Amino acid sequence: MSQFPASILIVLHDFSLGGTERVATRLAAVWAAKGVHVTVFAGSNDGPLRVLAGDDVEVVIADPPIPRSRGSRARLARAARAFVAARRFDGVFVPGNYHWPVAAALSGRGIPVVAQVSAALDKPQRGRVQQWAFELRMRRLLRKVEAVVALSDVARDQANRILRRAVATTIALPALGDDVAPPTPVPGTQPAVVLAAGRLVPEKGFAQLIEAFAMLPAAMARLVIVGDGPEADTLRRQSEALGIADRVELAGYVADIRPSLDTARVFVLASDFEGYPAVVVEALAAGRPVVATDCTPATRLLEAPGAGMVVPLGDSAALARAIAAMLDRAPPDPVKLAALVAHHRIGDVADAYLDLFAEVRA
CATH class of the missing domain: 3.40.50.2000 (Glycogen Phosphorylase B;)
Incomplete structure (x- = not known):
């Protein structure tokens, strides 16, 4: 990996039991094991997933803490912006749609921001008006990010269409550990x-x-x-x-x-x-x-x-x-x-993210 990033900031609202939080904390641990200084800035210490980050990841909790509530994502974005103003990072990872307000607050400030798409971008259940509003909000929040990571080529193409620029790339969901157990025979028990x-x-x-x-x-x-x-x-x-x-x-x-x-x-x-x-x-x-x-x-x-x-x-x-x-x-x-x-093993996925950070820094 060229131009190996020395430091990466991840912003999370908390450590709740969610797919976004699980992916972010597991990636943090793997990046730290590869020699990257990883900092997680979290709105609060709530939730059980902090342990997944391990001991080599720096965890900073907002002071005062920002628990989830009405308007809390906007407050988290402002707190993250103040935190970044006092620290220097080679890149920022904003995991999942839920945290996009953070991407809007941190992008365009001289630090490469990589935002992830974690949830469906085009839901038939939304209807035309709600879908239009969703896309407008997505363009507003991600208009200055350096890269968008989608979990499938379908979502990548949707993101590029909505954002009206070729900014999205596909990186597999790191759903599996490198030490995932081999499959076992299918049981023949009845029922x-x-x-x-x-x-x-x-x-x-x-x-x-x-x-x-x-x-x-x-x-x-x-x-x-x-x-x-x-x-x-x-x-x-x-x-x-x-x-x-x-x-x-x-x-x-x-x-x-x-x-x-x-x-x-x-x-x-x-x-x-x-x-x-x-x-x-x-x-x-x-x-x-x-x-x-x-x-x-x-x-x-x-x-x-x-x-x-x-x-x-x-x-x-x-x-x-x-x-x-x-x-x-x-x-x-x-x-x-x-x-x-x-290809969903976390080691290869973590390397793909580090390569992306090196690319956007260049």
Whole structure:
């Protein structure tokens, strides 16, 4: 890597359990291990993910702290700007759509800013007026950043169109550790385990998944949903009303989904929309095929033979048919599925970011 960046600043609101925060803290640890001085400036110390950054990353908390609240992102952006005025960094990493106000505050000040796109840029659910407003806001917040990182070529092209300049590049989501365990054989236990995971909120589609699961023969499978959230009681009542409560398990939050994947026959993503969900990558890395709604560019991974199936949004019957079809097929080769996502290992991804920082500095 030419012009190796000596220091990188990452700005986070806090260390909450989110995909953006997980990616940022894990990248921070890897960059620090490669000899970069990494500083995380956070609005508050809330959340459990600070530990992922390790001991070699400098963590600075805003004084006074800025907990999440109405207007807190604007306050975080102002605090970050004041912090940068007193320090010198070779580059700033702004992770995810949520933190874009920080990119607006720090770009154009002589320090290269790399902003990441983490969530879907074009959601049919927004409607034309809301989509227009979203794009206008995105152009305003990212108009001066040196680079935008998208997690797929689809999102890259969308970002370049919205921003009206060729500023975006694709770098894979670092969903896997370099020491990720090899895939295990698909279990042949009956009934088979159909696994889903995510925060229990309406847009994740768990209600539709339970509706689809009720269409399957009782002896075919049982459904395990890993995650927690405000919809938990509603989903339990739905399972009871459909007469399948004995076949649906709401397992709650787990720190590591891999043990659950090892027991599963197939993984299901039933969301209404997603950016680039790490869980699809993790499922394939574990050697498990995926049934997904057409909610994310990550479904392109499922075009490989045996990798899975994609169904239309909002079609419970199609979702049920796809799950049944995957369960009726012979299990795919887990090693071949894992090979599809090898480029998501964090070491190579961290190097790609450092190369990008070197490029924008030049």
